[in-house]
Amino acid sequence: MINPSGSVQLDNANVVLSNRLILDNISFRADPGSIHCLIGPNGAGKSTLLRVLGADIAGGKLSLSGVDAASASIPELARIRSFLRSNEKPNFPYLIFDVLSWSVSSQDLTDTDSRVQQALAAVGMHGMENHKITELSSGQLTKINIAATILQSSDIIFADEPEANLDPVARKQIWELLRDTKKTLVITTHDLEIVKEFATHITALVDGRIVFSKAIADVTEQEMLEIYQG
Amino acid sequence: MKKQLFGSLSAVLLISMVLALYFGAAGFGLSELLGGLTNSPGFEFSHSVIWDVRLPRILAAGTCGVSLAIAGAVLQSTFANPIVDSSLVGISSSAALGGALGLLFSANRNQMLFSILGSVAVAIICVLFLARSKFTGLRFTLFGFALGAIASALLALVTAGSRGANSRSLTTWIFGSLSLITWQAVAILFLALLLGSVFLRNQTHSLDIVSMGLDSARHLGQDTDSKRKIWLLSCLVLIAPSVALCGVIGFVGLAAPHVARMLGAVRHKQLLPVAGLLGAIFVICADTLSRTIAGAFEIPLSITLGLLGAPVLLLVLRGMPND
Numbered sequence: 001m002i003n004p005s006g007s008v009q010l011d012n013a014n015v016v017l018s019n020r021l022i023l024d025n026i027s028f029r030a031d032p033g034s035i036h037c038l039i040g041p042n043g044a045g046k047s048t049l050l051r052v053l054g055a056d057i058a059g060g061k062l063s064l065s066g067v068d069a070a071s072a073s074i075p076e077l078a079r080i081r082s083f084l085r086s087n088e089k090p091n092f093p094y095l096i097f098d099v100l101s102w103s104v105s106s107q108d109l110t111d112t113d114s115r116v117q118q119a120l121a122a123v124g125m126h127g128m129e130n131h132k133i134t135e136l137s138s139g140q141l142t143k144i145n146i147a148a149t150i151l152q153s154s155d156i157i158f159a160d161e162p163e164a165n166l167d168p169v170a171r172k173q174i175w176e177l178l179r180d181t182k183k184t185l186v187i188t189t190h191d192l193e194i195v196k197e198f199a200t201h202i203t204a205l206v207d208g209r210i211v212f213s214k215a216i217a218d219v220t221e222q223e224m225l226e227i228y229q230g
Numbered sequence: 231m232k233k234q235l236f237g238s239l240s241a242v243l244l245i246s247m248v249l250a251l252y253f254g255a256a257g258f259g260l261s262e263l264l265g266g267l268t269n270s271p272g273f274e275f276s277h278s279v280i281w282d283v284r285l286p287r288i289l290a291a292g293t294c295g296v297s298l299a300i301a302g303a304v305l306q307s308t309f310a311n312p313i314v315d316s317s318l319v320g321i322s323s324s325a326a327l328g329g330a331l332g333l334l335f336s337a338n339r340n341q342m343l344f345s346i347l348g349s350v351a352v353a354i355i356c357v358l359f360l361a362r363s364k365f366t367g368l369r370f371t372l373f374g375f376a377l378g379a380i381a382s383a384l385l386a387l388v389t390a391g392s393r394g395a396n397s398r399s400l401t402t403w404i405f406g407s408l409s410l411i412t413w414q415a416v417a418i419l420f421l422a423l424l425l426g427s428v429f430l431r432n433q434t435h436s437l438d439i440v441s442m443g444l445d446s447a448r449h450l451g452q453d454t455d456s457k458r459k460i461w462l463l464s465c466l467v468l469i470a471p472s473v474a475l476c477g478v479i480g481f482v483g484l485a486a487p488h489v490a491r492m493l494g495a496v497r498h499k500q501l502l503p504v505a506g507l508l509g510a511i512f513v514i515c516a517d518t519l520s521r522t523i524a525g526a527f528e529i530p531l532s533i534t535l536g537l538l539g540a541p542v543l544l545l546v547l548r549g550m551p552n553d
Contacts, residue, residue, distance in 0.1 A: 056445070078451030091312045092441050094496050101449055102439050152450070228374050 299509025302483025
């Protein structure tokens with residue numbers, strides 16, 4: 001039997017928000033270790049689907065790492081999946097060490113110091129633990145947020161346009177860091193060049209419906225462009 | 231460093247309490263102050279002023295300051311918004327509305343009891359709305375603002391509709407005054423602070439996490455729905471008796487946590503006690519100025535705190551980096 005750790009399976013999700021059908025009978029599957037990109041024009045329902053897949057809002061029957069999300073507790077879900085925090089400027093001047101230490105599971109606090117150091121080294125920010133989180137650039141903040149998801153020890157990471165507001169070099173760096181986590185990644189993005197380079201699978205959405213969902217090798221550039229051309 | 235900060239602020243608090251004991255409408259020399267404090271023969275007048283008027287007032291100011299500053303810090307984290315305080319999200323204004331209704335309905339019977347019951351009853355309604363709200367982020371803050379606006383408008387209506395002596399005493403109370411504080415009131419304020427602190431015991435770690443945002447705290451495994459109720463209930467316990475007994479004392483809940491963070495107390499384990507000490511110092515200093523600076527006329531506490539607190543906040547802003 002295949003180890004379900006890191007798998008995502010959603011069946012028949014319908015989501016209505018403010019009397020509008022946002023997701024229309026969506027089914028989705030991501031295998032462990034895959035990098036699954038959600039693409040589509042603005043308003044297609046990508047972010048909503050991401051939140052449904054991360055059990056942030058209810059819709060359809062969702063299984064994460066083989067666990068029925070509807071019956072999982074909040075701490076249990078946090079052990080199974082993590083969301084990459086947005087790179088909005090934080091409001092309070094915590095130290096980077098503090099922010100990262102919150103992602104270390106409460107059962108595993110014995111070695112917090114060295115785990116935080118390792119996570120910082122993994123994202124190329126070694127020695128920054130005593131800097132204030134409010135003093136970081138967008139790119140640095142995204143790297144810290146990736147370090148936080150590494151520390152959370154979950155098998156699945158969800159991210160909503162992680163490369164937004166970053167320069168081309170930083171964009172690529174962020175995606176390399178995410179790929180290097182070797183976890184199942186489900187990521188919304190508008191950057192088709194990045195998709196071609198990093199994705200293993202693509203799901204395209206238009207008006208809350210899936211147009212196609214397949215491995216990157218089976219998707220042509222024309223198919224991707226048509227999604228945006230209507 | 232944190233112990234040094236705590237020690238220094240405790241010393242400043244002690245000095246501000248001694249100065250507050252010393253200064254007042256009835257001018258005392260040092261010997262009268264000491265004689266009055268120790269109830270020495272020949273110092274009956276200073277004894278009465280110190281023990282019946284100044285000391286309860288100073289302790290009430292200090293306790294209110296601690297409670298409001300802690301509640302302010304908790305609310306800023308609960309809303310993940312640094313500009314929030316109890317007035318903006320409706321808890322103070324609804325407590326004031328309830329207190330005003332309590333005072334009007336008391337018809338001069340046990341005004342303190344009626345005011346506290348009124349404050350708690352109306353503030354509970356506000357807290358229930360906030361606690362049951364499913365909003366997060368800016369929408370949650372705006373929801374709080376809307377509740378605050380409704381409570382403030384109703385309070386203005388009640389004040390405008392009251393007549394004669396009622397109107398004058400309501401206005402004095404609403405702007406914050408400690409002139410009628412008794413030892414009984416000090417005991418109630420202290421008990422409220424104790425109870426609020428008990429609720430917040432073991433919550434500092436969760437408050438740290440939620441201050442980065444409700445969604446992100448939930449993603450890290452925090453049960454934000456039930457914890458939000460505990461935090462709001464703590465704020466109700468800290469704020470409502472203070473408003474009922476001393477009126478609306480603004481600015482402390484907003485400024486004290488910011489100054490505390492500027493001094494390096496960012497995590498709630500340090501933030502709550504440091505902000506509390508700062509709150510006590512602010513209110514004691516402001517109350518001393520209120521009752522001494524204009525001779526026999528006592529300036530409402532809110533006015534003094536605004537004039538004293540705004541420059542402090544501006545200084546803090548100068549020290550903060552731009553976005």
